[in-house]
Amino acid sequence: MLNASELIAEYEKTGTLEALPIGHFIDGSFARPAHNRTMESYDPGRGEVFARFTAGGEGDVDEAVRSSKRAFETSWRDVSPVERARILHRTSALILENLDLLAVAETLDSGKPLQEAYGDVKGAARTFEYYAGACDKLQGDSFPLGPDYVGYTIHEPVGVTAHIIPWNFPISTAARGFAPALAAGCAVVAKPAEQTPFTALLLARLLYEAGLPAGICNVVTGTGAEVGAPLTRHADIDHITFTGSVQTGRTVMKTAADEVTRVVLELGGKSPVVVLKDCDKDQALNGVLGAIFENAGQICSAGSRLVIERSIHEEFVAELVSRTKSLQLGHGLSKPDLGPVNSAEHLAKIEGFLDRAKVRGADVLTGGSATHDPASGKGWFFEPTIVDRVSDKDELAQEEIFGPVLTVQVAEDADDALRLANDCQYGLVAGIYTSDFAKAHQLARKIDAGQIYINEYFAGGIEVPFGGNKKSGFGREKGLEGLASYCKTKSIAAKIA
Structure with a gap:
């Protein structure tokens, strides 16, 4: 594994990084679809192309969603909370083991200073560590119904969740959506911004290496029109977490309404x-x-x-x-x-x-x-x-x-x-x-x-809930409140006498 100095030297010599993936990450591996269309990714610091990645379409989205739905229904939702916690803990450790690659890739993709990229990657590791600790603490309540009844609630995963990731904080935003969704027992299908696809793809691979079942975290790359839109309108998506502009957020809400899909929107700010x-x-x-x-x-x-x-x-x-x-x-x-x-x-x-x-x-x-x-x-x-x-x-x-x-x-x-x-x-x-x-x-x-x-x-x-009011959106990410978006509460009442 190359360190930061070696990665930077490789980039200066070749204009790219060999370790960057090119295909979608679906069902536990990188795969390029039959159409083999690609897009260019630019280094903003030079204004020049430094890599290519797969340009997906509706068929790729459908394959990813079907994969996640199948994996969710056959394995992940029944995995014990303590085992989910262990996988998220291992993911946190793997992020830190790959710190240099992730930070350099984030800088080249987004343009941000390397020291800020290091902070983002370390924050992503902390996010998985935090939600690993929450997996086995999603407790329900009991109701005082009297001696003849027993009543309680349980938290169930909502199902397959879609994550639309922005270009300004690619790995940070991916982590703050992936980690609570997986902690709650959900599956993830993500669409990173077409300007910054690489750290989301690398993160999906690390999750798989940490023991996440194939299909539980899939990433499809491409444009908003060709990947984001079909993902948000897919009938098998149970929840959408979107971070982006107010204009696109409105479109996501309208699309989600057709399938009555849950939505969390983190939109603009003028703070x-x-x-x-x-x-x-x-x-x-x-x-x-x-x-x-x-x-x-x-x-x-x-x-x-x-x-x-x-x-x-x-x-x-x-x-x-x-x-x-x-x-x-x-x-x-x-x-x-x-x-x-x-x-x-x-x-x-x-x-x-x-x-x-x-x-x-x-x-x-x-x-x-x-x-x-x-x-x-x-x-x-x-x-x-x-x-x-x-x-x-x-x-x-x-x-x-x-x-x-x-x-x-x-x-x-x-x-x-x-x-x-x-x-x-x-x-x-x-x-x-x-x-x-x-x-x-x-x-x-x-x-x-x-x-x-x-x-x-x-x-x-990560401990502090985050989200907006007014046109900045609704719903909360981060903190224990961030888990609520990925859970559905079931109430059970039984007559026992």
Whole structure:
């Protein structure tokens, strides 16, 4: 097994990695279908093709779903919880054994800095470890029906689950869906984003190596139209977990309605970071920078709106701009502060937001333009950007840009900050920086979002339920609540006298 240095050297020499799979993973093995169609995968840091993968279609989806349904009904749903736990524990260990390959593949596929990819892979291992511990703790309840009856509930797996995985956090999102589904006794059919297929395929193989029965985790690669759509409308899918845009989420909901299929949707965000005048300023500065510039801002829960009290606005933003200008851009394998965005199309979208803002007279304090890797002159990069004094109805404050662009909104006081924080169609997460703990928790109760961070953005981990309100979706992933989506409760009442 090659280490990171050897993998990077291989990529620099050959422009690819030999260990990357090309076929779908169905029934315990990689297989290329008879049509043998392939797609190109790009390295965003160079803007160049570095690998190919199979372009699936409806027939491949049907084969994968039938395989999962058969395996679920004949084996997995009756496997004891303790054995499921052992398989998930072994998967966690195998992820760590393959840490270098998974991290380098994630960086090449998504563009993110290698140190962030390592964090994602380690987080995936922790996710399987966490849900391994939950397998044998899915306990039901008993009902006090009196001496003549006994009543209780049991949790049963919902069946075959579909997972539509986004391109910004491929292995993280796959793990947070696969692990609870498998812990509950469900089967998985996944469709990774066509921009980032490889770590989901590698993860499926590791699950099989850990002892998961063939067919219980299948992965089909291809486009949303040719793979995602037939997967979400398949009659044998019992649940859909979707992470992506609001527009596509609506389509998934409408499709699921035809078969009355359960859905969990994690959609967009335009999350506020509320910074009050009594905050620890250095702590807040570090938090705001990480909230928007990690993964080049391509995070549903990115802190893309700074809502700051007027009395500290000028000093705070001046220091924020200074720190932003010091960020180093580069190819993900060089471990820069900021990597590329994922595709040329997405770069153009981000650029469009800023071009329109400049026409409106926006106060762009730093950044605001597309650029390239300063070392190579290649890749799809956007300068880390701060736009000051954005009105609450401007599209920069209302629409998800999904890039390294921070909009600044000035609040008169804490009450005004609350108003601005809630004045948005999204409600995924919010951050609060203040030294007044009572005020922090008062704001946390009143801000309409699924998760609140106080004095540390992205606080918590797999233990903390995650999901949105309003147009950010519904349902929760992560934590013990994440198991509920993959279980159906059965109530049993019996007369015994």
